[in-house]
Amino acid sequence: MIAATDIDKVFRDEAGRALATLIRLVGDFDLAEDALQDAFAVALERWSSGEPPDNPRAWLVNVGRNKAIDRIRRQAAFRGKQQALLHELALNAQGPDEPLAMLDDDMLRLIFTCCHPSFAAEVQVALTLRTVCGLSTAQVARAFLVGEDAMAQRLVRAKQKIRLAGIPYQVPESDALAPRLDGVLAVIYLVFTEGYVATSGTDLMRPDFAAEAIRLGRLLDRLMPDRAAIKGLLALMLLHDARRAGRETAAGDIVLLEEQDRSLWDRAQIEEGLALVDDALRVPGRPQPYVVQAAIAALHARAPSYAQTDWPQIAGLYEVLLRINPSPVIELNHAAAISMVDGPARALDLVDAISARGGLDGYEMLPAVRADLLRRLERKQEAREAYAAATGATQLEPLRRLYARRLREME
């Protein structure tokens, strides 16, 4: 006997991997998904009344493959021309005895296909959450704040594109691998950042998305070991997420880094992140942006307090980032670090230079950083105006409450 909740957990853990192998075996996303659903239905019935199999994934793949053959047979009876396909399917399907490395490759194939650059970024994220992470269409729809029907439509169109445009079910070869891996990491980081600071709504964080992104990062690190960028991204996510318990009050208000109770931080997770940063730095090659960002997060995680943080080194690491991966957002972060080294006046000059160039028009954190610097310089009237601008720029309730609190504190 096995409880329904345990069966659910097995499905959740194995769905992505079983699907990845089924897609390779049957050569079609939709057919593989339908077959896996059939296999889940059989599993739910059999496992709850008897013993679950030793290797649930192999069992699911095997039953799923047979269900796919059933489905093709039913279609073939209507169309009468799929005998050849059926034959090939039976031949190709080796099922549970396949070497583990092959099954790992299937998971990578699935990840790289879902993150194919011919999809818009948010389609890549949606496909990854649905097929690799095994979230339901409804859950993916909630992540994008769209209706379930609209999301289902989007996913159908994406899978159609895989088939009609001939997007290959494979891991890119050597030359193409590095840029494609960057794309995969960008998708994982997008999932994480949405979990870390939601773009809108009432809750600051959506820990389930952060957890999903970390799960993907761990998976990728295991499947493609010794890649600095992967280790760096995983470390970055672990170190940021380790501060989760300290980042908001029970009422859902933001607690700023300078005010956080550092004893609430998840020490075990920090240790894991720090070890990964060390590993990543040992991999030969050019410095990777995620590794440098993780090194910055590591300095925060190691610091006994906000004041005793190694700000000069953090500012220096932002300068490295600006050299290898320049962006106005990094410039803004650099300016914030400089405010702790050279003071808020110097930082404000940098921020005003960024906004004069117009590189951050519409970026909601720009007025927030300005407001904070002006407040610290006690230029109250300008600070009030900047907080008002910051409030207008965000759709996230906890941020609006933070700015309101700062305004009250200045009275």
Place this chain on the structure above:
Amino acid sequence: MQYLLLIYRNEAQQSQMAPADYQKLLAEYSTYTQSIVQSGHFKAGDGLQPTSTATTVRVRDGKTMTTDGPFAETREQLGGYYLVEARDLDAAIELAARIPGARHGSIEVRPVMIYQ
């Protein structure tokens, strides 16, 4: 699979190219075409006369109507195409990226529908 690689570029800008640059571009196209003929990807390919020579045709209620110019006024105009045979989309994207016009304009990669 077959893919149609549609070459879009800004016609006005192209018409202002210095003659020497234009000759160089033609030579690059010639080299590219030869290379994909040799690699077996090439099925067909041509340049098109400018949009000022285009006529758009519609039939409504059985009556043929023609208008001067292309169907849509856009920033970039269709200037040529290649029809290629490629293993999959990745291979087609690689072929598209090597088209000389990709550096100035843009290439739309469209899988060709196969009727059974």
